[in-house]
Amino acid sequence: MAKERIIDAQGEPVILVGRSYGGAVITGAGTDPNVAALVYIAAFAPDEGESVNTRIADFPRDAPAPPILPPQDGFLFLDREKFHESFAGDVDADEAAFMADSQVPWGVDALGGTISEPAWRNKPSWYLLTTEDRMIPPAAQRMMAERAGSTVEEVAASHSVYVSQPAAVAAIIEKAASAT
Numbered sequence: 001m002a003k004e005r006i007i008d009a010q011g012e013p014v015i016l017v018g019r020s021y022g023g024a025v026i027t028g029a030g031t032d033p034n035v036a037a038l039v040y041i042a043a044f045a046p047d048e049g050e051s052v053n054t055r056i057a058d059f060p061r062d063a064p065a066p067p068i069l070p071p072q073d074g075f076l077f078l079d080r081e082k083f084h085e086s087f088a089g090d091v092d093a094d095e096a097a098f099m100a101d102s103q104v105p106w107g108v109d110a111l112g113g114t115i116s117e118p119a120w121r122n123k124p125s126w127y128l129l130t131t132e133d134r135m136i137p138p139a140a141q142r143m144m145a146e147r148a149g150s151t152v153e154e155v156a157a158s159h160s161v162y163v164s165q166p167a168a169v170a171a172i173i174e175k176a177a178s179a180t
Helices: 002-008 022-029 052-057 080-087 093-101 138-148 166-179
Strands: 014-020 035-043 125-130 151-155
Touching: 014 022, 014 166, 022 035, 035 138, 035 166, 080 093, 125 138, 125 166, 138 151, 151 166
Parallel strands: 014 035, 035 125, 125 151
Antiparallel strands: none
16 A cells, blocks of 8 residues: 555654645554654544544534535535635635635545544644634534644634645644654
8 A cells, every 4th residue: 555655665753744634544544653643734533433524524513614516527626716715714815716726626435434543542643723714613623633632733724724824834743743
């Protein structure tokens, strides 16, 4: 499998970083013995038997609904007209428009993949919670981070924190690296 080849190719223990859906990826891949820690950036952190779909189903009812368009050939996109407000509210309008135009589709099937063994049960984790997020509600992020026992830091940012506040993202990764 590709994850093992990449992780095992490293000469020393690695820290996996996942944002959004990538959190589910690192939750599964992080069980590898060469993984020292996990860092979630406004991400899903599913438990055993959960998927991104089951986490989305548990979002608070009063949370804004992400503007996900109906699937096209098995892939999902966000509505371009609602992208700035929902995905990148703290990013310059021109940059958000570029992000909307260049978004990479994500597979519908990937959202249903369930976690068999969540790495956060046995690995230290950090979580950067974005309080202005309109894709993964802050309350849902908080619940997943607390359940995982993550060291949590909060930042007033949108789901695009990696663009609007890259220093906050780098800082939490550095903290995880220093602690492990």
